[in-house]
Amino acid sequence: xxxxxxxxxxxxxxxxxxxxxxxxxxxxxxxxxxxxxxxxxxxxxxxxxxxxxxxxxxxxxxxxxxxxxxxxxxxxxxxxxxxxxxxxxxx
Amino acid sequence: xxxxxxxxxxxxxxxxxxxxxxxxxxxxxxxxxxxxxxxxxxxxxxxxxxxxxxxxxxxxxxxxxxxxxxxxxxxxxxxxxxxxxxxxxxxxxxxxxxxxxxxxxxxxxxxxxxxxxxxxxxxxxxxxxxxxxxxxxxxxxxxxxxxxxxxxxxxxxxxxxxxxxxxxxxxxxxxxxxxxxxxxxxxxxxxxxxxxxxxxxxxxxxxxxxxxxxxxxxxxxxxxxxxx
Numbered sequence: 001x002x003x004x005x006x007x008x009x010x011x012x013x014x015x016x017x018x019x020x021x022x023x024x025x026x027x028x029x030x031x032x033x034x035x036x037x038x039x040x041x042x043x044x045x046x047x048x049x050x051x052x053x054x055x056x057x058x059x060x061x062x063x064x065x066x067x068x069x070x071x072x073x074x075x076x077x078x079x080x081x082x083x084x085x086x087x088x089x090x091x
Numbered sequence: 092x093x094x095x096x097x098x099x100x101x102x103x104x105x106x107x108x109x110x111x112x113x114x115x116x117x118x119x120x121x122x123x124x125x126x127x128x129x130x131x132x133x134x135x136x137x138x139x140x141x142x143x144x145x146x147x148x149x150x151x152x153x154x155x156x157x158x159x160x161x162x163x164x165x166x167x168x169x170x171x172x173x174x175x176x177x178x179x180x181x182x183x184x185x186x187x188x189x190x191x192x193x194x195x196x197x198x199x200x201x202x203x204x205x206x207x208x209x210x211x212x213x214x215x216x217x218x219x220x221x222x223x224x225x226x227x228x229x230x231x232x233x234x235x236x237x238x239x240x241x242x243x244x245x246x247x248x249x250x251x252x253x254x255x256x257x258x259x260x261x262x263x264x265x266x267x268x269x270x271x272x273x274x275x276x277x278x279x280x281x282x283x284x285x286x287x288x289x290x291x292x293x294x295x296x297x298x299x300x301x302x303x304x305x306x307x308x309x310x311x312x313x314x315x316x317x318x319x
Contacts, residue, residue: 001217002184002185002186002217002220005184005185005186005188005217006103006104006220009103009104009106009107010103012106012241013099013101013103013105013106017097017099017101021097024138027094028094030096036245036246036249037220037246038217038219038220038246039220072102073102073103073220074100074101074102074103075099075100075101075102075103076094076098076099076100077096077097077098077099077100077190078097078099079094079095079096079097080092080094080095080096080097081094081095082095082104083156084092
């Protein structure tokens with residue numbers, strides 16, 4: 001089962017991307033898993049939380065879109081909440 | 092407040108892919124022909140390599156990297172041929188990746204090599220996802236394994252450039268169905284070349300060694316054509 005290695009790579013990539021976005025709160029990580037990628041979605045889901053533990057990605061949900069007849073394994077996007085600056089918070 | 096989606100669209104294994112690409116360029120620049128071997132545990136990768144190293148070292152400057160979770164047993168077996176061998180112990184990781192190969196090569200002078208063999212961890216699943224920068228990926232399948240292995244593990248056969256059926260000296264004893272095996276391979280990867288060998292008797296090695304020579308030659312013609 002190499003989903004843990006894949007999950008570690010995913011978390012690393014997601015953390016890098018997240019760092020570029022500045023002050024946001026990560027809600028979900030969207031990935032596409034091709035049926036020919038050799039990766040099992042359930043195993044990836046299981047590994048994701050373990051891999052994310054202690055990283056900026058921890059606590060995010062993993063959203064997997066499965067694609068038939070494809071070898072792709074891609075981080076599609078990050079779903080984030082913008083943090084509102086405290087001094088400009090509307091009441 | 093609603094979340095927004097920031098598009099990324101990057102391959103999860105892009106780090107490995109980038110590293111593999113860099114490795115391939117390095118091998119190319121130094122004219123090193125790299126062959127990787129993948130199979131299930133016990134299909135005969137090390138036995139095939141033992142004989143292959145002994146034969147190819149007469150012609151080329153060869154070396155080998157071997158991956159296993161634990162022990163350097165395979166490396167010690169292969170080192171008996173007199174060829175430089177390095178063991179990569181992966182700990183709990185079920186495959187080699189480009190970084191492990193890159194690290195293992197750190198102390199080696201690529202200028203002093205013509206051919207490098209990389210024996211992956213015995214596993215028909217995970218190694219399929221990891222490009223190691225090799226020029227030729229060879230998938231092994233032994234006659235004792237059952238003819239439908241390719242149907243059960245199509246991804247690894249799909250990502251390979253050549254299939255080698257091993258232990259043919261045992262074919263009769265285990266009632267190996269040659270046609271069924273070849274059909275299974277052809278079904279998951281139409282047109283994939285198949286070579287049958289026995290590492291014990293040496294049967295089929297002529298073809299295997301000839302194939303290595305041709306592939307290497309094709310690459311070096313490629314190196315020249317691609318050169319400045």
